[in-house]
Amino acid sequence: MRTSNIALRLGLFVVLAATSVALGQTKELTASEQSYREARRVLDAGLAAYGGLDALRTIENFTIRHEGYTGHRNQSRRTDAPYERTPLGGLLIVEPRRGRVYHTNKGSYPGGFNWHWGIMTNGREAARVTFLERRINSTQALPPQFMRGRLRWLPHNLLISALERAVQLRSMGRANYDSRPHDVLTYATEDGAQLTIYLDARTHLVSKFELLGSDPYFGDSVQEIIFPAHRPVGKFQVPTARVTKILGEVVEEIPYAEVTFNTTYGDEQFKAPEGFIAPAAATAEAPPFAKLAEQVYMIRGGGYNVLAVGFADHAMVVETPGGDATSREVIARVKELLPGKPIRYAAVTHHHDDHAGGIRTYIAEGATVVTTPGLRAFFERVAAARNFTLQPDTLTRAARPLVLETLQNGKRVFTDGTQTVELYDIGSGPHMDEMIVAYLPKEKIIFQGDLLNRPEDGHLAPGNATTAHFADWLKKSGLAVERIVGVHGPVSTVDELHKAVALMQN
Numbered sequence: 031m032r033t034s035n036i037a038l039r040l041g042l043f044v045v046l047a048a049t050s051v052a053l054g055q056t057k058e059l060t061a062s063e064q065s066y067r068e069a070r071r072v073l074d075a076g077l078a079a080y081g082g083l084d085a086l087r088t089i090e091n092f093t094i095r096h097e098g099y100t101g102h103r104n105q106s107r108r109t110d111a112p113y114e115r116t117p118l119g120g121l122l123i124v125e126p127r128r129g130r131v132y133h134t135n136k137g138s139y140p141g142g143f144n145w146h147w148g149i150m151t152n153g154r155e156a157a158r159v160t161f162l163e164r165r166i167n168s169t170q171a172l173p174p175q176f177m178r179g180r181l182r183w184l185p186h187n188l189l190i191s192a193l194e195r196a197v198q199l200r201s202m203g204r205a206n207y208d209s210r211p212h213d214v215l216t217y218a219t220e221d222g223a224q225l226t227i228y229l230d231a232r233t234h235l236v237s238k239f240e241l242l243g244s245d246p247y248f249g250d251s252v253q254e255i256i257f258p259a260h261r262p263v264g265k266f267q268v269p270t271a272r273v274t275k276i277l278g279e280v281v282e283e284i285p286y287a288e289v290t291f292n293t294t295y296g297d298e299q300f301k302a303p304e305g306f307i308a309p310a311a312a313t314a315e316a317p318p319f320a321k322l323a324e325q326v327y328m329i330r331g332g333g334y335n336v337l338a339v340g341f342a343d344h345a346m347v348v349e350t351p352g353g354d355a356t357s358r359e360v361i362a363r364v365k366e367l368l369p370g371k372p373i374r375y376a377a378v379t380h381h382h383d384d385h386a387g388g389i390r391t392y393i394a395e396g397a398t399v400v401t402t403p404g405l406r407a408f409f410e411r412v413a414a415a416r417n418f419t420l421q422p423d424t425l426t427r428a429a430r431p432l433v434l435e436t437l438q439n440g441k442r443v444f445t446d447g448t449q450t451v452e453l454y455d456i457g458s459g460p461h462m463d464e465m466i467v468a469y470l471p472k473e474k475i476i477f478q479g480d481l482l483n484r485p486e487d488g489h490l491a492p493g494n495a496t497t498a499h500f501a502d503w504l505k506k507s508g509l510a511v512e513r514i515v516g517v518h519g520p521v522s523t524v525d526e527l528h529k530a531v532a533l534m535q536n
Contacts, residue, residue, distance in 0.1 A: 093293055372396065
């Protein structure tokens with residue numbers, strides 16, 4: 031009887047266990063599980079297409095020599111595409127395990143703004159240098175995002191990063207891109223960004239990745255980093271180029287002239303060059319504002335300078351740089367320095383986003399925008415933009431119609447009998463077709479954007495074609511000027527303007 035009962039119990043246990051296993055095998059996967067498993071399948075196929083995970087982990091460093099161009103969206107003479115293009119080239123060396131990076135870039139902005147910078151770090155120390163002036167601008171440590179951004183120049187690093195954060199990995203199904211089917215997966219990066227990767231369904235190679243962001247003028251925007259084709263380098267597949275688009279517009283196209291792996295580099299490769307001028311000892315942080323004269327202030331916001339002038343019953347601001355956050359910061363300071371005087375006018379020197387990117391906040395404040403005739407249509411489009419769902423700005427939260435005035439015959443005077451501001455369009459120059467400066471005759475101050483850009487540490491640097499054009503206009507204008515206030519850099523003198531022009535000619 032006891033043996034029979036034991037056998038019966040064992041039989042029942044086996045049946046229950048088998049039933050449990052069967053139920054587990056037929057358990058329906060949740061949407062998250064299904065999405066992860068499909069994404070993981072796509073990810074594994076992608077890693078295999080780039081040479082396999084084991085082989086990829088043998089890469090100690092990679093080197094990319096690149097030559098291409100920059101498309102100057104929001105920094106061009108034109109407000110609409112096609113934008114002006116200037117050459118861009120450089121060298122990138124990355125050793126991720128040792129934290130070592132060497133990156134140089136050489137290019138220019140329209141108007142003669144040539145630049146050649148380098149960033150190098152040995153994993154402990156870092157340096158940012160300008161080769162044209164042979165100066166070390168900073169020795170501050172680089173944030174982790176710097177290394178991650180450089181790793182993404184080769185798409186296999188995107189896939190390895192996704193593998194390391196597999197718990198974040200999800201499939202977004204299949205989509206057509208460049209007239210081909212692609213498997214799309216997404217994951218959250220270490221710095222909180224959501225990165226979406228498109229892998230060709232046939233080759234399993236990465237065609238592009240996307241990041242969502244917000245444009246100060248037009249709101250929600252997609253940044254696309256595109257790898258238009260691949261070629262073999264040894265046992266690995268590498269892109270032939272890197273193309274960047276914002277809101278569908280090309281802002282950078284960089285063919286990879288040469289890609290190499292596991293090159294031997296000495297420690298000197300990742301140090302600042304010898305003979306460069308080191309930065310001065312750290313000084314106190316720049317004050318948030320400077321009083322230039324009675325009722326006249328230079329306000330610091332977001333790393334830019336803004337001119338604020340008080341009239342009898344209102345205030346005027348010249349320049350609205352950056353974006354909504356910078357404008358809110360500056361507006362709060364204007365209300366503090368000029369209490370009881372609402373901002374009635376907001377003038378901008380030109381449409382580049384580091385000069386007018388925060389204009390929507392002033393529209394919400396009720397200010398009249400003052401610009402040149404050629405920029406009316408652009409600012410009307412900016413004011414009408416409604417696609418700000420990722421980062422709703424002040425105008426989105428408190429809609430207000432645009433009120434806009436333009437200079438007539440190249441000049442506009444604002445005065446209450448005591449305080450006067452004269453706006454001039456200095457005409458077509460190397461940087462812009464229309465460019466406003468603000469002149470305060472009583473104070474003998476002229477405020478300008480990009481016409482004389484002094485470095486933040488105050489040293490005198492060579493000017494450019496735009497600087498020379500401004501100096502020539504100022505001489506012909508006959509205006510009595512003692513101080514030149516710029517959106518970028520410290521207050522200067524007319525003598526320093528002429529010295530900057532002389533330096534560029536030597």
